[in-house]
Amino acid sequence: MAQQSTTAEMLYQEHNRRIGRLCLMLLGNPEDARDVAQEVFLKVLQQCKGMDDPRDWSAWLTRVAINACHDRRRSGWWKWWQRGGRELADSDLIAAGPEDDAVRIEQRVAIWRGVRTLTASQRDVFVLRQIEGWSTSETAEALNLSNESVKLHLFRAMRRMRKALWSER
Amino acid sequence: MKACLDENRILGLILAEPGDDAGHAHLGRCVTCSTVYRKLLTDTRLITQTLDSTARAVMTAPRRAPVPSLHHRYRLRRDRPTILIASAAVFAGAIAAAFMLMLPAIESTITSRAVITAAKTAAPQASSVTAAALSARSPYMLWQRQSGVIITDPSEDLGYHEAVAGTASYQDLFFCVPQDDGTFCTSSAEQG
Numbered sequence: 001m002a003q004q005s006t007t008a009e010m011l012y013q014e015h016n017r018r019i020g021r022l023c024l025m026l027l028g029n030p031e032d033a034r035d036v037a038q039e040v041f042l043k044v045l046q047q048c049k050g051m052d053d054p055r056d057w058s059a060w061l062t063r064v065a066i067n068a069c070h071d072r073r074r075s076g077w078w079k080w081w082q083r084g085g086r087e088l089a090d091s092d093l094i095a096a097g098p099e100d101d102a103v104r105i106e107q108r109v110a111i112w113r114g115v116r117t118l119t120a121s122q123r124d125v126f127v128l129r130q131i132e133g134w135s136t137s138e139t140a141e142a143l144n145l146s147n148e149s150v151k152l153h154l155f156r157a158m159r160r161m162r163k164a165l166w167s168e169r
Numbered sequence: 170m171k172a173c174l175d176e177n178r179i180l181g182l183i184l185a186e187p188g189d190d191a192g193h194a195h196l197g198r199c200v201t202c203s204t205v206y207r208k209l210l211t212d213t214r215l216i217t218q219t220l221d222s223t224a225r226a227v228m229t230a231p232r233r234a235p236v237p238s239l240h241h242r243y244r245l246r247r248d249r250p251t252i253l254i255a256s257a258a259v260f261a262g263a264i265a266a267a268f269m270l271m272l273p274a275i276e277s278t279i280t281s282r283a284v285i286t287a288a289k290t291a292a293p294q295a296s297s298v299t300a301a302a303l304s305a306r307s308p309y310m311l312w313q314r315q316s317g318v319i320i321t322d323p324s325e326d327l328g329y330h331e332a333v334a335g336t337a338s339y340q341d342l343f344f345c346v347p348q349d350d351g352t353f354c355t356s357s358a359e360q361g
Contacts (some may be wrong), residue, residue, distance in 0.1 A: 110221060111223075154184050165215070
């Protein structure tokens with residue numbers, strides 16, 4: 001029992017920030033991202049009690065986080081809540097790096113506005129391929145997509161982001 | 170000489186995995202395409218790094234004071250569609266409002282019947298009250314008759330009067346003219 005909680009704690013220390021970041025990029029809302037990240041680590045505790053340990057905790061955690069974000073997105077109240085525009089605010093983005101100059105702040109705001117225009121699939125693929133550094137086949141497997149779909153989603157996502165970035169320049 | 174690659178094709182090359190070398194040979198030979206490639210690569214890196222660093226900063230920033238959500242505020246379960254609960258509340262409100270609007274009409278009907286029944290049973294003992302009650306269609310009209318206030322439409326009484334009292338009160342219409350004392354109708358009996 002003590003060993004299980006130690007494993008869970010170590011995993012939390014090691015992956016908490018990464019999973020939180022991932023959830024933030026997938027959901028676009030810091031509070032929801034923290035909630036979902038906590039759910040993910042609760043599942044880690046359950047996993048430690050029950051089944052065998054996954055070989056690669058990092059990949060397992062990422063998959064659980066993606067599924068938890070999908071569940072959150074699918075829930076009716078979340079959709080209803082999102083219609084009110086409760087996303088990562090520009091003020092959060094400006095406050096995120098006080099040392100930056102005005103140009104970089106504008107770029108940051110523009111890029112996050114671009115993220116908001118992405119579809120759910122484009123966002124998932126973009127985060128896994130570009131931020132997490134997964135391969136096309138790993139991403140395709142995790143998201144139940146074909147390799148071609150992953151490439152297409154990534155291409156479209158990047159094109160939209162560039163468009164958002166250049167519209168501010 | 171091969172034509173230059175368009176921007177989308179170059180972006181595709183940037184996003185492709187390292188093993189995918191199709192098109193890279195052209196980039197090595199063409200200055201224009203390699204310039205576009207470098208520009209797109211810079212943009213891609215900027216976007217990725219900005220997203221990553223911002224997300225990192227936002228998630229490590231101290232949390233703002235929690236604002237109670239709608240679900241906590243109204244103690245709603247998250248898995249229950251809020252819209253259904255709101256619809257049920259609106260529906261219940263509409264029914265209550267409709268009932269409130271209909272209440273005076275229902276009350277008027279019930280009281281009117283009670284007055285008529287009482288008047289019929291008490292007819293021999295109190296003929297003057299009975300006459301007023303029989304000619305009145307509702308407590309309001311009874312009050313009108315007793316207090317001598319002008320009623321709006323005396324013909325309303327006609328059908329009811331005949332049906333309940335069994336008298337040919339249509340004759341009363343002949344006497345429904347404004348009087349000096351403010352009354353409007355006088356019964357045929359009073360007219361003599």
